[in-house]
Amino acid sequence: MRMIWLMDDQPVALPTRTERKERTRRAILDAALTLTEQSSLSALSLRHVAREVGIAPTAFYRHFTSAEDLGLALVDESFSSLRRTLRDVRAAQPSVGGVIGPSVEVLVDRVRADPEHFGFISRERVGGLPGVRAAIRRELDLFEAEIATDFARLPGAVHWSTDDLRTSANLIVIAMVAAAERLLQGPGTPAFEREVTRTTTTQLRMLSIGAIQWRSRPQDRGGSGRLRATDDTTTS
Amino acid sequence: MRMIWLMDDQPVALPTRTERKERTRRAILDAALTLTEQSSLSALSLRHVAREVGIAPTAFYRHFTSAEDLGLALVDESFSSLRRTLRDVRAAQPSVGGVIGPSVEVLVDRVRADPEHFGFISRERVGGLPGVRAAIRRELDLFEAEIATDFARLPGAVHWSTDDLRTSANLIVIAMVAAAERLLQGPGTPAFEREVTRTTTTQLRMLSIGAIQWRSRPQDRGGSGRLRATDDTTTS
DNA sequence: GGTGTTGGTGGACACCTGTCCACCAACTGT
DNA sequence: ACAGTTGGTGGACAGGTGTCCACCAACACC
Incomplete structure (x- = not known):
């Protein structure tokens, strides 16, 4: 976690890049988990996951190859x-x-x-x-x-x-x-x-x-x- | 089974309508069985089944509602x-x-x-x-x-x-x-x-x-x- | 022999799918 | 301060999806 100080001396937490990556990775895992609740992984739609997480479909590949x-x-x-x-x-x-x-x-x-x-x-x-x-x-x-x-x-x-x-x-x-x-x-x-x-x-x-x-x-x-x-x- | 006789006195089996229906029904069941071998029923493509059986996709509904x-x-x-x-x-x-x-x-x-x-x-x-x-x-x-x-x-x-x-x-x-x-x-x-x-x-x-x-x-x-x-x- | 029933057709509909691509902004290490 | 890396974008692609519809030929029955 990277700390920065604003004018009023309040420290603000700025997530570092790896932390943010880990965060969306988690979000993808969680979304996949809830989305496969009713069907199976092989029927999981990548676009569905992306929509749930709030990222573009292609961003999925930055975290998992398949x-x-x-x-x-x-x-x-x-x-x-x-x-x-x-x-x-x-x-x-x-x-x-x-x-x-x-x-x-x-x-x-x-x-x-x-x-x-x-x-x-x-x-x-x-x-x-x-x-x-x-x-x-x-x-x-x-x-x-x-x-x-x-x-x-x-x-x-x-x-x-x-x-x-x-x-x-x-x-x-x-x-x-x-x-x-x-x-x-x-x-x-x-x-x-x-x-x-x-x-x-x-x-x-x-x-x-x-x-x-x-x-x-x-x-x-x-x-x-x-x-x-x-x-x-x-x-x- | 309906029998008809041709000129040379050879009986030829002509399937009745219900028999033919039963036959494609079987074909659909079999096709569904082989197609779900690698995935699950909820991921089964109705069109895939139809192609395998050799019928139009909509003909499926003549046999099963879903x-x-x-x-x-x-x-x-x-x-x-x-x-x-x-x-x-x-x-x-x-x-x-x-x-x-x-x-x-x-x-x-x-x-x-x-x-x-x-x-x-x-x-x-x-x-x-x-x-x-x-x-x-x-x-x-x-x-x-x-x-x-x-x-x-x-x-x-x-x-x-x-x-x-x-x-x-x-x-x-x-x-x-x-x-x-x-x-x-x-x-x-x-x-x-x-x-x-x-x-x-x-x-x-x-x-x-x-x-x-x-x-x-x-x-x-x-x-x-x-x-x-x-x-x-x-x-x- | 005519008539209603029925298994099957094929096109069209709106929508969803995975993946490719060029592009970008911002974080990182030096 | 700068250059490289990287997480994420958005459009486009070729194709696949379920379902609706009008239509047809042939079988079944009276």
């Missing part, structure tokens, strides 16, 4: 906050069971706080520009891998196959994506949000119970009916 | 075959565990046999025309309800809460939708299909194990570690 470029920026934005928050949550909780509740709550909070970004992700995740779709899948895969790593740290996990780790982590990611979608498509009432939170938590708990049972099976087929303790997964 | 109308017809088409097939599978299998394998195989087969329809569903399920989205959700909800009913028929299910029935059925539907999407986005190789089949089957088995454990909990909290027999869910 709609796909814009989309990738939006993907990055959308995930960065969620990724950070969830990582914090998982780092703070020692057990897998303990991490479920807070994780779902974080997800619901983030989606509520920023529906446009998550709506964008949910829409572009399937069908849209291939590059954007790929970027989103990469983020979700990363997320899945982190969950699998968490699982691998569980006591007794050394004997679980890598495949099954990924498979169960995948289902968890799927359930969370589905929860976000339900949240976005349903009414924004607190009651509905609470219901989605409850349902999703239940689903993840069921799942982790099943996963733990499942994996003890291959090396203990036909053994006694006695199963591993599952306290980890029920402590909220 | 793009949404077309979309609803496609939703109906897409689900009708799957719904029928899955219902047969579930009717033929007495146990929930036994139904998982065949169900997943049916799903994979149907998706492979008709990727255009399922791609359409997967894309329009989120973001697109609201009416179409609602129709798809209705179909999935119906499917979820049927699964919940199956669960309710399990021995010992009388004590399970309706909510938990729906919650677990919901996750099953979610996992199957996700499987279809993975199948559609990944390579069409048989190896990949087998892997998706295996992964999804595992997920559904884990899930049903977890669900069974879960529900026995509320009325038996703090009991022995002994759990219900789960043979149902492991017999393929």
Whole structure:
């Protein structure tokens, strides 16, 4: 920010060039986000965006080379906050069971706080520009891998196959994506949000119970009916 | 079909008017399906469809009142075959565990046999025309309800809460939708299909194990570690 | 055999689309 | 103080869009 002083000694903030560029860049991103709310990025009109922002259509190219470029920026934005928050949550909780509740709550909070970004992700995740779709899948895969790593740290996990780790982590990611979608498509009432939170938590708990049972099976087929303790997964 | 006989006594099939109408209707549906393969229905150009079919743009309105109308017809088409097939599978299998394998195989087969329809569903399920989205959700909800009913028929299910029935059925539907999407986005190789089949089957088995454990909990909290027999869910 | 119905035509309408271009004013680094 | 850089302008381009309209040929029915 560049300061200049007028005659009456009042400092006036004059935005520097890079600041102004960043500002219209933001405006473009925001406009794109609101305009794609009802359709998809591939159907986004560049002129529409320009009109919304208040610039000439061609000025768009000073910031993004294409709609796909814009989309990738939006993907990055959308995930960065969620990724950070969830990582914090998982780092703070020692057990897998303990991490479920807070994780779902974080997800619901983030989606509520920023529906446009998550709506964008949910829409572009399937069908849209291939590059954007790929970027989103990469983020979700990363997320899945982190969950699998968490699982691998569980006591007794050394004997679980890598495949099954990924498979169960995948289902968890799927359930969370589905929860976000339900949240976005349903009414924004607190009651509905609470219901989605409850349902999703239940689903993840069921799942982790099943996963733990499942994996003890291959090396203990036909053994006694006695199963591993599952306290980890029920402590909220 | 109206038959006419030429001089040399060869019967020639002359399509009646309604048959011809039905034929171009089909052509429109097919064209719309291939044209939306890369984008969404809301971005579908009516003129493009007409060109593909080989009719004048305005002739479209003789068959559908709008793009949404077309979309609803496609939703109906897409689900009708799957719904029928899955219902047969579930009717033929007495146990929930036994139904998982065949169900997943049916799903994979149907998706492979008709990727255009399922791609359409997967894309329009989120973001697109609201009416179409609602129709798809209705179909999935119906499917979820049927699964919940199956669960309710399990021995010992009388004590399970309706909510938990729906919650677990919901996750099953979610996992199957996700499987279809993975199948559609990944390579069409048989190896990949087998892997998706295996992964999804595992997920559904884990899930049903977890669900069974879960529900026995509320009325038996703090009991022995002994759990219900789960043979149902492991017999393929 | 005549008549109403109907699937399809083709032109015209007003408007919207992405991208190219020359141009400009003002901020920046020296 | 000056020259270069840069964010933004506005017109023009070739084309694409949905929808309206009058019109037609052929099928269906009585």
